[in-house]
Amino acid sequence: MSTNSFAFKDSQTQERFNEWRRPSRLKQISAISILTASLYLIFAYVTKSFIPADILPLATLVHVYLVPSILIVIALLAYFKIRYLLMTFLLIIAPIVAATGNMLIVSEFEGYTTYQTELYLIIFWVFTVSGLKFIHALLSGLLIYISATISAYLIYPMNTEAFVLHSFWMIAALSFGILSGYLLESSQKTIFLKKEELEKIAITDRLTGLYNRVMFDKVVKDELEKFKRYKRTFGLMILDIDFFKDVNDSYGHLVGDDVLLEFTKIIKRYTRSSDTVIRWGGEEFIIISLEVDKDGLITLAEHIRKKVEEHNFKTVGKKTxxxxxxxxxxxxxxxxxxxxxxxxxxxxxxxxxxxxxxxx
Structure with a gap:
């Protein structure tokens, strides 16, 4: 299973990761969008007294109306799952809009270097605190970098010294941003995989690999709730290997474990993928069979019983x-x-x- 920062190779694992990460991402996106919008408004208030008068309308448009408005919309959309794609799109676009506004502002007057630092901060913001997935942050960050480089070289040309320094800080901001975003998403995926591993250990029988009693309570509770809503019946089956104690007494527990493993293979071979197979303890097993009637459940049980009876277990021979x-x-x-x-x-x-x- 790959843990690269773009996607798991297993699409189901990727989907579970996305669902696990989504609630915390939405909270982060909402909070950081409100904070960033507030900082833009504060910045506009602080700079309005000394920014050149001819540039003030443009700066006000960008810092007071345009960027904060988009960010507030993003913060609101974070509470509506059906608007998730729109929110993601705006979150990719918002820093591009902010960066474009910054480029227009700094192109209008000579004392631009103080204001140009905003551009580097925007790139770092995209990768580290925006809440974007790494692939989306990379898209947004690269578009900002490319457009800023073209602007500084062709549209609003800088002198050589300024362009070299600007290019260096752009590359530095992009490099730090990419590395931070990569490490952040990789660490989140590692945490997720560890969480899934611990959850699997908690619900899995170590010997057979089947579910244990913990999973039994969850599945039966869920199916009883579904029955109340949809009236879909399910069957419960307990299987007990006959005279299993004699196996342990006569051959030892290692041979007993081999018998349990062979028995597990028989059950798994003849149950459906929708059935839940559980080792209840010792030589007892449970099958939870979904959407089945009496005849179907009895047919399944009898089929398994006959296959066990026909099977020749290693060392111990026949069992029932x-x-x-x-x-x-x-x-x-x-x-x-x-x-x-x-x-x-x-x-x-x-x-x-x-x-x-x-x-x-």
Missing amino acids: VSIGLTLNKESDDINSILQRTDQALYISKNSGRNSTNFLY
């Missing part, structure tokens, strides 16, 4: 499995549906094992 089944109903909670499935399993184990029983 007892299975308890149920479907959810209107009055169910997590405990009631689990208890009913467990009762069905109890019937299977006490009626000779290697059997399937359904309770509703």
